[in-house]
Amino acid sequence: MSERRYDPTHDEWVTFATHRQDRTYKPPADACPLCPTRPGGPPTEIPREHFEITVFDNRFPSLSTTPPAPDVAGTDLVPVEPAYGHCEVVVFTDEHEATLASVGIQRIRLLVDAWAHRFAALAADPRVGYVLPFENKGEAVGVTLHHPHGQIYAYPDVPPRPAREQRAASKHRAETGRCVFCDVVAQETGGPRVVVEGTHFLAAVPPWARFPYEVDLWSRDHIGTLPELGAAARDDLARVLARVLAGYDSFFGFRTSYLLGIHSAPVNVAADERALGHLHLEICPPHRGEGKLKYLAGSETFGGAFLTDVAPEVAGARLRAATTDVEVPA
Amino acid sequence: MATPDDEPSRERRFPDTERLQRDFPDTGAPATTPGLVVTEERLADGRHITYFGIAR
Numbered sequence: 060m061s062e063r064r065y066d067p068t069h070d071e072w073v074t075f076a077t078h079r080q081d082r083t084y085k086p087p088a089d090a091c092p093l094c095p096t097r098p099g100g101p102p103t104e105i106p107r108e109h110f111e112i113t114v115f116d117n118r119f120p121s122l123s124t125t126p127p128a129p130d131v132a133g134t135d136l137v138p139v140e141p142a143y144g145h146c147e148v149v150v151f152t153d154e155h156e157a158t159l160a161s162v163g164i165q166r167i168r169l170l171v172d173a174w175a176h177r178f179a180a181l182a183a184d185p186r187v188g189y190v191l192p193f194e195n196k197g198e199a200v201g202v203t204l205h206h207p208h209g210q211i212y213a214y215p216d217v218p219p220r221p222a223r224e225q226r227a228a229s230k231h232r233a234e235t236g237r238c239v240f241c242d243v244v245a246q247e248t249g250g251p252r253v254v255v256e257g258t259h260f261l262a263a264v265p266p267w268a269r270f271p272y273e274v275d276l277w278s279r280d281h282i283g284t285l286p287e288l289g290a291a292a293r294d295d296l297a298r299v300l301a302r303v304l305a306g307y308d309s310f311f312g313f314r315t316s317y318l319l320g321i322h323s324a325p326v327n328v329a330a331d332e333r334a335l336g337h338l339h340l341e342i343c344p345p346h347r348g349e350g351k352l353k354y355l356a357g358s359e360t361f362g363g364a365f366l367t368d369v370a371p372e373v374a375g376a377r378l379r380a381a382t383t384d385v386e387v388p389a
Numbered sequence: 390m391a392t393p394d395d396e397p398s399r400e401r402r403f404p405d406t407e408r409l410q411r412d413f414p415d416t417g418a419p420a421t422t423p424g425l426v427v428t429e430e431r432l433a434d435g436r437h438i439t440y441f442g443i444a445r
Contacts, residue, residue, distance in 0.1 A: 106432070111443065116436035165443075172422050173441040290422065 061121070061142045062129040063215075071219045074142050076121040083119075083204060088155055093206035095153045105150065111166065112173045113150045114211070120146035122212060124184075145181050145213035149173065149192070155206050158314055159194065160304035162207070163388035168297035174211070174321065175285040175293070181213040182284070182326035188216040189325050192285075197316025199345050199352060209319070217325045224322060228335040240337035244277050252375035255302050255382055259288075259295035262303050264375040269359075271347040271369035272310075272378060274303055276340040283324030283336040298387075300340070306382030307344060317344040 060077040083092055092104045105113050122144025133139030151170060152162050159167065174192045181190045194209035195202050217225065231239035247253060247263045254274050255262040262276045276299055282288060288296065307315040324336020345352045347368050358364045424444040432438050 104432075105438070107440070110440055112441040113438060114441070115432065115438035118436070168422075169425070169441055169443060172425055173439075176427060176441070177439070293422075 060130045061123055061126045062131075063140050063142045064133070065138045067136055072216070074121055076119075076142065078119060086204070088205075091155055091204065091206050093148070093150050093204055093208055094155050104148070105153075110150070110153050112152070112169055114147050114173060114177055115150075117146040117148050117210070120144075122146050122214065143186055143215045145184070145187070145211070147177060147181075147211040147213075149177070149209045149211060151207040151209070157207050158304075158308075159196070159207055159209075160301070160308050160314070161388060164297050164301045165389060167301050168294060171285070171288070171293045171296055175288065177211055178284060178323070179286040181211065182286075184213065185327055186215055187213040188327060189214045189218060189221060190284075190323065191218065191221075191320060193318065193320040195318055197314065199316035200318055202316075217328075221322055221325070225325065225332065225335055228337070232335065238281050238335075238337055240277055240339060241281050244279055247277075250375075251372045254306065254375060254378045255299045257295040257299040259292040260299045262299050264371040264378065266371055268367055268371045268374065269365035270343040270345065270353055271367055272307070272344050272374050274342045274378065276300060276303070276342075278338040282338045283333060284326070284338060285321065285323065288338070301387050302382050302385065303342065303378075305385045305387045306378055307342075309385040310378055310381035311344075311346055312349065315344050315346060317342050319343075 060075050063072045063074050065072050086092065090101065094103050094105070095108050095110060096103050096106050097108060104115060104118065107113075122142050124143065124145060126141035126143055129139045129141060131139055149170070151157070151159055152166060154162075159170075178190050178192070181187055190211065190213045192209060192211045196207075228239050231237065231242070235242070243265075244261055247266075248256070248261055250263070252264045252266065253261065254264065257279075259279055260276050261279060262274055264273060265275045276296070278288075278292070280292070282292070304315075307317065319340060319342045321338070321340050322336075323338050324333045326333070345354075347353045353368070358366050422443075426442050426444050428440040428442075430438050430440070
């Protein structure tokens with residue numbers, strides 16, 4: 060089964076991809092499908108001995124360009140449709156034990172190029188409405204393959220959270236004539252929640268942080284998508300992101316688990332709708348301290364209302380201190 | 390007639406300026422990364438795979 064069903068009570072789609080139950084689950088290191096194929100070793104997903112960054116179609120996709128017909132018939136109330144879209148795997152390095160925090164600024168810079176390239180390629184599909192690169196890192200967030208990697212989903216429409224961002228941006232623009240993210244960058248620059256100040260990107264704990272140590276990286280310029288970033292901005296994004304990730308590991312004292320997502324302008328939409336988008340990254344570690352995790356409990360799950368145990372100003376100061384002197388691999 | 394997808398391997402320099410300007414017409418000067426090499430291939434089962442590297 061690979062289909063989408065519409066929830067008319069919340070005005071959103073839910074995807075069912077039951078074949079993913081059979082996907083590779085926490086294989087031992089010598090059977091990692093994301094490692095390169097070594098001479099004499101078992102074939103992996105990547106038929107090369109060495110690589111820097113590799114992107115390929117997910118063997119177990121939630122969305123597909125050739126989805127099967129739905130298993131159940133939809134109704135006027137609850138439409139059902141094939142789960143169209145793209146799911147790609149982005150492997151950051153051929154080193155199994157590395158992390159994005161350890162690969163260095165140059166590799167992250169190459170990753171920015173890879174993200175931008177794939178974004179443009181996926182956005183060229185007129186049936187795609189939104190492209191979301193993301194990384195799920197660490198067992199604390201449910202990762203099933205430990206080899207450092209991320210994913211890119213290309214949805215047939217704008218998913219709920221980015222859609223809410225679009226609505227908020229539209230409301231703010233109607234009220235002020237300005238971009239809400241540009242106003243946030245102006246307000247937060249030099250403030251108590253700043254973690255890393257780059258020339259093109261600002262990393263800070265947002266005043267509304269949903270996770271105790273959430274850090275957002277906002278483009279200082281009003282840029283909607285990754286392909287629109289110039290070379291200097293890509294350089295800066297790599298430097299800022301590398302420092303934030305290294306700072307997390309330094310602050311927590313272990314390899315930090317997190318969810319990282321890149322929000323962009325929707326694609327294949329009208330120019331005025333696209334102009335509302337403002338490129339930014341959100342990084343959400345589930346940790347609130349050593350051995351303590353932030354769970355999505357009753358208020359978050361049923362109310363959609365996040366409760367956070369650490370003041371963003373305190374988190375910002377702690378992470379700023381951790382990132383200031385941390386050694387960042389080149 | 391062969392299509393780009395029929396080619397077993399394609400290597401080209403990034404950025405693909407023509408494609409970027411077509412898909413993102415309001416993009417300014419596209420980023421340039423010296424030495425960036427993008428190689429697109431097909432896996433045995435037909436899935437796409439793309440390698441990104443820096444020529445040294």
